[in-house]
Amino acid sequence: MSDADQRSSKHPHAPPDFSALLGELRAWASELGFSQIAVADIDLRTAEPGLLAWLDAGFHGSMDYMAAHGLKRARPAELVPGTLRVITARMDYLPSVTFGTPEGWQAIEWQRLAQPTQGQISVYARGRDYHKVLRARLQQLADRLAQRIGPFGYRAFTDSAPVLEVELASRAGLAWRGKHSLALSRDAGSMFFLGELFVDLPLPVTPAIEPHCGSCSACLDVCPTQAIVAPYRVDARRCISYLTIEHDGPIPLELRPLLGNRIYGCDDCQLACPWNKFAQAAVLADFDARPGLAGASLQSLLDWTEPEFLRRTEGSAIRRIGFQRWQRNLAVAAGNALHAGHAPELRPVLEALLPAATPLVAEHLRWALSTPGALGALQGRPAVDPSCP
Template sequence: MSEADALRQKDLLVQDALSEGFSVVRVTTPDAIPFAAERLHRALEDGHHATMGWMTDHEDRRGNPRVLWPDVRSIVMLGMNYGPDEDPRALLERADRGAISVYARNRDYHDVIKGRLKLIAGRLAARTGAEVKVFVDTAPVMEKPLAEAAGLGWQGKHTNLVSREFGSWLFLGSIFTALELPPDEAEADHCGSCRACLAACPTDAFPAPYRLDARRCISYLTIEHAGPIPQEFRAAMGNRIYGCDDCLAACPWNKFAQSASEMKLKARDDLLAPELAELAGLDDAAFRTRFAGSPVKRIGRDRFVRNVLIAIGNSERLELVKVVLARLDDASPLVRGAAVWALGRLALERWEVERDARVDAETHVSVRAEWARAQPVT
C-alpha cells in the first residue's frame, strides 16, 4: 500500500471511529513502549498487583505487543470520554448514600466499547484485506503506555491516562492491525510539579509518583479483593462502595473535560446516589436485577454488600443499626463479618450484647475474629 493510500485509510478509520462515539483516535507502532516491560516487571516484583494473579500471566505478552501478535504492524488507540457532570467527590459528604465509581454508573464499558471496536475494525479489514484484532482491558495489552505513545494523553502520577482535552476520564480500547498506518506523535508529560492526585488518595496508595500499590487502593479493595477488607483501610473507605474516583477527580486537567452526557454515556439515575439501607438488604436475585448490565454485577452480591456495610459503619447514622443487625444472620460469612464491624462502629453497647449472644455459635473463623477484636470501633 502506498503512503497516500495508508493515510487515506487512516483518515477513514478516524472518521468511522468518531462517528461511532469515540472521542479521540490515534495510531502508534508495536515497538513504541520499550520501557513498559521493565516497569511492569518491577511492579510485579514489588507485589503491587496484590492478588491480581492475571497480571503475572503472560507477562511477556503485556510488555511487548509483538509477542501477543507477531503480525501486528500498527496499533490504533481509541478513547471514549466518560467525564461526569459534576465532581463525584461531592457524594462523599452524603453518608447515607453509596458512592459508585463514575465508570460503573452505566453499562459495562467493556461491552459498550468492544461492540463498537468490532464494527470499526471489521470495516477496516473489509476495505483493506488486512487482518485485525480488538482489545478492551481484559486482554494482556498495556493500553495506557500505548495510548501515551499514540498521543491520546500521558500517564499521570496516579498512573491513569490524562488528556489535555478530556482530563482523566477516558475509556480506552485498541485495534491491532497488520496494516501499516502513519503513526502519530507521542504525548509529553504535562503533570509538572502537581501532586493533587497523590494528595487526594485516602489510603496513601502511591509509594511514589507514577507508581500504584494496589494493596492499598480502594478501587482494588472494593472490587478485586475477595476477603474481608483489611482493618486499616475500613475507615478511609468512607461511603465508597465500588471503586474510588478521588485521584481522578483531583486532576486539574479535568477542567477542560467535556461532559460525557453529550456522548450518551450518562449515568443511570439509580446508580448516582443509591441509599445504603436499601443496598444492604439486597439478596442475590435482587442484586443481579439491580445491577444488570453494570460492571458492579461482576463482583457478586456478597462482596458488594460487604462494601455497603463498611460504608454504613462509617456513616455515624444510628438509624442504620437495624439494617446492620439483619445482616448478622446473613448466609455469607463475608457479609456477617462486615456487619460485626459496622455494628461496633455504630453502637458499641449493642455490639457487646450481640457478641456475647453469638460468638460461641459462630463457626467461621473470619467472623469469630471480628467478634474477638478488643476495639471494634478502630
C-alpha cells in the same frame, strides 16, 4: 465481540494509502462515538523494566493474572502474532446530565463523598458496562476498515487482556501518563475509556505528546489510603478501587475506615486533578447513570436481595463483583457512617442481615456494628495544590 483472533493473511484490494486511511479511520471512529484515535508502534521494550519492578514489589496484590502474562503485556506481537501497529481509541464517559450542572461535576462528586449515609459508586460504573460498549464499537470500526481495504488481521481489546493500555495511548500521543498512573489529556482530563485494535497494517505512527503534570501532586495528596506510593506508581493493595472491585477477601482492618462511603471504586485522584476541568461529556447515552446508582442511600442498597442486585446490575460493570462483595462493601460504608454518628437506623438493618450472611460478609457486618473506627475518609481532606495547572 469475542476476543477470538480475527485474522487473514490476504489483502485482495490494492495497497491503500495508509496516511489517507488514517484520516478515514478518524472520521469513522467519530461517527461511532469515539472521541479520538491514534496509532502506536509495538516496540514497548522500554516499558518492561517498570512492569517487572511493579510486579516484583507485589503491587498487583491478588491479581495473579497480571503476573501470569508476564512480559507479554509489553510485547503486542507475541500476544497477537502478525501485529504491526496498535490503534488506540479514547471514549469519553462523563454522563452528560452530570457534566451540564452549574456546580461542576467534580464539586457534585465531592458533595456526595461528604454524605456518609449515601453509597458512592465510581462515575464510570453508573451506566452500561464499558467493555460491552467499546468492544462493539471497535468491532464496527474494524468492519468498516475491512469494507474499505478487504480482509486484514486484527484483534480488539478493552481492558480484557494483557495489554499496556496507558503505555500504548501515551506512545501514540492520545494521552500522557499522569502521576496517578491514569491516561491524561489536555482536552479531556482522564474521564475516558481506552480500547485497542491490534492490526497487521503498517499505519503511520502518531507522535507522542509531552506530559503536563509539572510539579502538581494533587492526586498523591488526596488519595484516601495513600495508594499512590510515588509519582506514576500505585500499590493496588491499598487502592480503594482494587479493594472494592478486584479483591475478593476481607478488606484490611486498617483500611476500612478510609473507604468512607465508597462502595464501588474510587474517583478521588481524578476529582482532584486540575486537568479534569477539561473533561468532556459522553457522546453515547450508554454511560448515563442508571436510576439508583448515584446518590442512593446505604439503607436502600442494603435492602437489595441477590435477585434484585442481579436485575439492577444487568449489563453493568458492577455485576462482576457479585453479591457477596457488594454486601461486604456496603457493610464497611455503613460501619463508617455509624461510627461517625450518622444513621442509627442502619444498625437494625445490618443486624438483620447477619443470620443469612456468608462468613466474609458476616465478618464485615460484625465489624460495622462494633468497631470504633476512624474518620480518615470523611474529614481532613487535603486541598488541591493551587500551583497545579
